[in-house]
Amino acid sequence: MTKIFTTLLLVLSVQFAFAQDDVYSEYLLSKLQELEHDHTSSHGRHHGGKINCGTPLFLEAHRNWGRLNAKAQAAFTASSGRHTYDSPKVYESQYFTLHYTLTGDDAIDATDQDGNNIPDYIDLVATISDNVFKIDIQDRGFNAPPSDSGLGGSNKPDIYIYNLESGVYGTVAPEVNLGDNSATTITETASYTSHMNLRNNYSGFGGSEEENLKVTLAHELSHMIDFGYNYNFPTWFLEAKGAWEEKRIYPNLTDNFQYLTSFVNPDYALDYGSYNIDDNADEKSTRWYSGWLLFQLVYENLEDQTHPFFRKILERGVGYTSDEWGYSFINGELEDLFGIDLNEAHRRFRVTMGLMTSDTNMNEDYVLKDVAKYKNYLKDTYSNDGERYSFLYKDFGPISVESEFSLDASANEMVEYSSATDGNNRLNRLAADYLHFQSKGAENVEIKLTADEDEDVMMDVILFNTTTNKATVLTDSSNHTLTIENPDQYEFKIIVVTRNDDELDGSTDATYQITAKKVGNVTSLVDDLQKITIGPNPTNGLINISYDANTVKNILVHDITGKLKGTFEAKTFNTDVVLDGEKGMYFITLDNGKTFKVIKN
Structure with missing residues (x-):
């Protein structure tokens, strides 16, 4: 069953000054009905079909609430509230409050093989959710989701377990804008409380119940954490991060491989897609999820304990609202941590996707560790x-x-x-x-x-x-x-x-x-040994350039992206040049027209 991670983004107290639009309202209602009544299997969708995703739909409704007529508002309102049960039961895990029932359509399997008077399904949800919470909050240092002041019976985050729509793994619903969350050491402007909704069973879904719960809880807790920092983060970022968290926390699970198929059209933007009545671009919205592989490349090559890039990005982005000239909160943090911006990370990512190798003997600069698994998945999907x-x-x-x-x-x-x-x-x-x-x-x-x-x-x-x-x-x-x-x-x-x-x-x-x-033949370093020598190459950062007197006046240093890193005035006969940047390839250009490639180790 194709994963639908629906992030319910309706905060109904917010009003928008738009005229109601019946045509637009019916359009969104039709998309909501597709989501709620969809029964297509994942196998039929991986290859060329549309993967429904509730996130852009609910975002669109929330941001254009004033345009919706009463019928559409009622339908979306019904999808956003906390679930109620005829015979509710509650279980407190270490970090969560779990809500469920044993009766009706929402009932979970009551099997209790260990005899602890708690259904095994609830035990499993509690164990996995607590493990994900520990990894994210205690080990990695993210802020915990804001307290809802006991709205679900305790100050712990609430998980409501019931019969979700067909194909929906889990959802998160932001609720109250706290502005600044007083429980943290940073100053937020749109910190939201939220609750999570989870399936009462995963019958008919690919993989085991435990595997489905692991990827769902890793993904959905990511959203709860994100909304605690800033509700306004762009949707593609939220979904790419959520899909990446599945691999970060459970690296041996492969559910997010389904989004690799988005790369059959690499000339669409990673953040492409929206609900637009004139251009139904939501069919490309799976690209948002596929962005997890870009973040995986950053993680494998750059992150360490002193560079926890996602936590730093969330902290920098607490004031983000909208930026038509780019995602400044991502750019700024990547530049501070690693000396590259999002655009350079993207360029390296596209080259890496062209090579598709984990073999450092083939090329050591553009590799992904699990690429053999990705290749096998794509071969199975596109064999014909x-x-x-x-x-x-x-x-x-x-x-x-x-x-x-x-x-x-x-x-x-x-x-x-x-x-x-x-x-x-x-x-x-x-x-x-x-x-x-x-x-x-x-x-x-x-x-x-x-x-x-x-x-x-x-x-x-x-x-x-x-x-x-x-x-x-x-x-x-x-x-x-x-x-x-x-x-x-x-x-x-x-x-x-x-x-x-x-x-x-x-x-x-x-x-x-x-x-x-x-x-014709290109002038190389060897051709100019009589006039110019340059070394050592590779270097640890210091390069000496020797040449005939008066043949060189200025020396320019560019990095691999073409960015000017330094200008040196040439001395008589030889000049020392210092490469101050990160390890990698640099180009040294002399004003006599010669350019040499050097490697900094």
């Missing part, structure tokens, strides 16, 4: 569908290739590719195109990118040699030009074009052109 994912080689891919183009040096000096005429003319922000480039007979090939948003669109080139099983990644330079030396040695050359701008506009697409032309 080569149009969506291309399995280029046994150790390379799968990859969603939009187009192919080629250069035969014996017939042409140059070939051009246009995203508007040769591609599908779609490249949202936080999105990517993968182009399969082929060449024949050229000593070297120069690849140049020209984009309408010059600073926001970048390219990387993945070069894969099947004989050596090695992959090299060429990263965009400041002039958007890269040179592939001896290109025929690489069986696969994948150009990864990413759009990394800050403006949040998923409906405006960037267009670009790529020119590939054959060129």
Whole structure:
């Protein structure tokens, strides 16, 4: 059964100054009915179908409450309150208050094999929820969900267990805006109390009952924690984080693999999708969940005990409301913690998704640890569908290739590719195109990118040699030009074009052109040994450059993203250059036109 993590976001005391709209109201009601009466299995949806998600629907209703007519308001109100039972029962775990019943449609299985007078299902919910709470709050340091002042009978967070709609694993409903939560050491502006709703059984769902409860409680407690920091966090962030928490807390479970299928259309933005009567973009809203893999890449490569990036992001985001020029709370924290912003993290993520490897011998800079599991899942899902994912080689891919183009040096000096005429003319922000480039007979090939948003669109080139099983990644330079030396040695050359701008506009697409032309031998460091020497390379941060007197005046240092990291005035005969940034690749450019690549270890 496809997972539907519904985050009920109706706070009915909030009023909005919009005129009621009957057409819009009926549209949202139809979507609510689809959610409540859906019986499609997950198997039918993983491959090309829509995965219903309640979160964007309830967000849309809440944010446009004044536009809804009385009928729609009543329907959404009925979906947001605390559940009531004819014969209620309550169990207090260490950290939660569990509400359930043994009668009617909401009844849980009353089996009590251990004879402790508590149904085994409640014992299981209590054990798992307490474990997730301990990991999140005690071990990782998140703030606990705010107290609801005893609304559910205690000050503990409440979980209501009953017969949820078909396909719904669990929901969270924010309730009261505390403004600043006095129980924390930070100052919030929209800290909300909330309660959780959980299924009374998982019959018909894939996986065991214990597995379903684990991923659901990891995901839903994430939402309760998030709303305690700030109710206004963007939906895609909440759902990507929730899906990532499943793997963070239970790394051997694979329920969130279902969202990998969103990457068959990588040119849609990670945050793409909304309920819009003119453009039913909610079919792409599963991309929000798929963003968990971006956060997994950050986690595997950057996080440690002194860099708990999600907790720091929540703390920075307590004042976030809406930012049309980007997610400043994510950008700022990534820059403070790791020296990169969301756009650079996204660029690295798209290259990593192009390589799809965990083999550091193939390429040590763009790897994911569990990629073999991801590949197997995608192979099972798309085994008969080569149009969506291309399995280029046994150790390379799968990859969603939009187009192919080629250069035969014996017939042409140059070939051009246009995203508007040769591609599908779609490249949202936080999105990517993968182009399969082929060449024949050229000593070297120069690849140049020209984009309408010059600073926001970048390219990387993945070069894969099947004989050596090695992959090299060429990263965009400041002039958007890269040179592939001896290109025929690489069986696969994948150009990864990413759009990394800050403006949040998923409906405006960037267009670009790529020119590939054959060129002669490229001047290398060895060619200039008589005039210029540079070393050590690799280096721990200090580079000495020696040259003939008066041949060099200035020295520029750029990082792998093309960002200028330093300018040095050349001294007579030699100059020491210090690489102050993080470990990785740097480019040293001399004003005589020479550029050298160095590695800082």
